[in-house]
Amino acid sequence: MKSSTRIKRRQLLKMALLGGAYGLLPxxxxxxxxxxxxxxxxxxxxxxxxxxxxxxxxxxxxxxxxAQKLKELGAEVxxxxxxxxxxxxxxxxxxxxxxxxxxxGWIHGPRGNPLTELVDSIPATTFVTDxxxxxxxxxxxxxxxxxxxxxxxxxFTTLIDQVDEFMDTQxxxxxxxxxx
Numbered sequence: 169m170k171s172s173t174r175i176k177r178r179q180l181l182k183m184a185l186l187g188g189a190y191g192l193l194p195x196x197x198x199x200x201x202x203x204x205x206x207x208x209x210x211x212x213x214x215x216x217x218x219x220x221x222x223x224x225x226x227x228x229x230x231x232x233x234x235a236q237k238l239k240e241l242g243a244e245v246x247x248x249x250x251x252x253x254x255x256x257x258x259x260x261x262x263x264x265x266x267x268x269x270x271x272x273g274w275i276h277g278p279r280g281n282p283l284t285e286l287v288d289s290i291p292a293t294t295f296v297t298d299x300x301x302x303x304x305x306x307x308x309x310x311x312x313x314x315x316x317x318x319x320x321x322x323x324f325t326t327l328i329d330q331v332d333e334f335m336d337t338q339x340x341x342x343x344x345x346x347x348x
Contacts, residue, residue, distance in 0.1 A: 218242040221244045222246075224246070224247045224248070226248070228254075228256020228257060228258065229255070229258060255271070257271035258271050259272075302317070331346045
């Protein structure tokens with residue numbers, strides 16, 4: 169049975185509206201770049217990266233992980249980083265004598281996350297955050313009610329639905345144009 173690894177437009181739309189390609193799976197990303205046969209047998213990966221040159225932009229966790237995987241698959245990889253340090257949002261400042269985390273502080277989705285294994289390998293204290301204890305503030309610092317947060321979430325879902333429906337009726341339309 170053949171299986172397509174193409175990403176669905178609605179998935180891409182959601183990811184774009186949420187601020188980036190956070191949810192792209194490597195197979196789907198490789199297909200989009202023309203590095204993976206998009207009609208392989210289900211459960212089978214058909215990567216042919218020998219003699220392929222790939223540039224990874226960003227030396228954060230995602231960029232370095234992607235570079236490592238691409239290299240394992242045979243690609244010649246170059247990593248570009250604009251800052252003078254590696255790590256992206258992972259950034260510990262020790263300039264005052266004790267560590268202060270300037271960047272990422274949570275592992276979101278710890279099950280199956282490679283960062284969990286890394287943290288478990290060092291003597292780091294961890295604890296589970298209660299994601300249902302969310303408190304949201306507006307730009308003036310006033311707490312937003314749970315009712316308003318729920319309404320904003322519903323409005324966002326409606327926006328995604330409307331953009332998706334509009335794109336169904338259009339051809340050759342950019343995501344930006346559809347959102348406008």
